[in-house]
Amino acid sequence: MRLRQAALHAALTAGGLAMVFPFVWMLLTSFKGVRQMLNSPLDWLPHPWRWQNYPDALAAMPFGTAYWNSFYIAALNVTLTLLTSAMAAYAFARIRFRGSGVLFVVFLATQMVPAQVTIVPLYLMLARFGWIDSHLSLILPSVANPFAVFLLRQFIRAVPVELEEAARIDGAGRWRCFWNVVLPNIRPGLGALGIIAFLASWNSFFFPLIFLNSPELATVPLLLSQFSGQHTAVDYGLILAGSAIAVVPTLIAFLFGQRKIINSMAASGLGGR
């Protein structure tokens, strides 16, 4: 039994090292200078440690602005997604109306359509709206989220109807029931969905790549890709300092909320893909 535990731990640690190595290597490389890149056999440790890569990366690209852009876009997107999908989920779970079944099936079906299939028409449409090279193109289209409606509907169905009935006897209307009775009772669902939606928006690359042009509007992943494109294969130290600036704060936030984040994504199965 003890031997088996030891073997399992050894295997899991080996796998864990494979997961951590790219991060460690990114950090080590981010402190190397150009001249240290092409040594063979290669230097594992930076020598000397070139801290200057970080100020250089920050000076070359507006990472601060990109962080703010990514953050406020994700925050607005999460707020709108949570509110609208909870409303729709409430209608599907609690209100009887004609065509409810058909409409729900339509919701589920649209979830199957990959973003790449609608990207060209979406681009043309947003161009007509004047939303290209504007953050609106990232905030509003991703609010349409059938998966979120489906997830919250499951949570609302688990809330006892009697709670709402009691509120109705006290004279509460539909909206009061939704806002004061149902929403507080599906807080775990809202939290899980909020985390998934935030991560999806925070790490999204395809839409920003196509919809944005101005560097000052770029989100963190887009800025990082432009940054690496400008310094092709010459100065890896600088590029990886940029990557570290993009990755490390997210990882720290993840470590603080890891239990909640992992459980949310496991429970909802589909995750942020």
Added chain:
Amino acid sequence: MAVLTRARPRAGRRRAPGVRNRDGWWAAFFLAPQVVALAVFLVFPLGFAVVLAFMRWDGLGRKEWAGLDNFAAQLSDPEFGLAVWNTVKLALLTVPVGLALALLIAVALNNVRGGSFYRVLYFMPVVTSSVAVALMWQIILAGDENGVLNNTLRSWFGLNPPDWLGDTGWVIVAIAVVTIWSSLGLNVVIFLAGLQTIPPQIVEAARMDGAGSLRIFRSVTLPLLSPTIFFSTVVAVISSFQAFDQIYVLVRPEDNEGARTIVYQVYELGFKDFEFGMSSAAALILLVLTLLVTLVQFAAQKRLVHYDS
């Protein structure tokens, strides 16, 4: 409470008569934001894509009816054939290996004390931006002296390894490795959540009947986990068909044809060549391929997946 229950004739109808006919309005009110967003940003563009696929249009000049020309042009273009083949290859490489690894790790984690530490390690790539992931792997896989993998293989083992990202054959394997690495943690925690729903009594009973660990895995764990595995397979195939970020950053497929996938084709035709009709046709072919593969999987699950009745 008993009075309340009697007051409503059927579950679901739960208010005084006379108020009920306002329900339609309330439903419309609650549904409106999502329905409008879905119609404008998903359903309408989908319809538009279908129309565009039958047109010749670069976004500026006149739109011209093209019939099936766009589809014919794509299907007879060797570049598109290559893209389809690469897309299929990527799915065949990532899905079985990625899910099998995730299953192994999940089972190990389920049997080990103090597993939550490993869970965090394996999950780190999932929360990391795909662009950063690709850049991190670029310095590992690079063919020149920058690549730590080849540098080590050469100087420690005297091998002469291929240029993983530059070689037309190996590049899809490299992309598959990066894709598996970055999605492994998500599949692990989903499988782990599935494993934890298996009642320990069943495993105990099998053990009392003299079943060994392997036998228990094959005859108890796998069947009980099969709905989760099926679901993850469907999702993994779809997301591998849609892979874009890691390919775009790791290798520009215009530099290495071996990395060209259907999604990249859609992107290049639409946003570099401004062949909107061609791009939409390629996108629709991707959609049809996705639906076909998903249908096949749903047909196969009837025989392979065990559902509790």
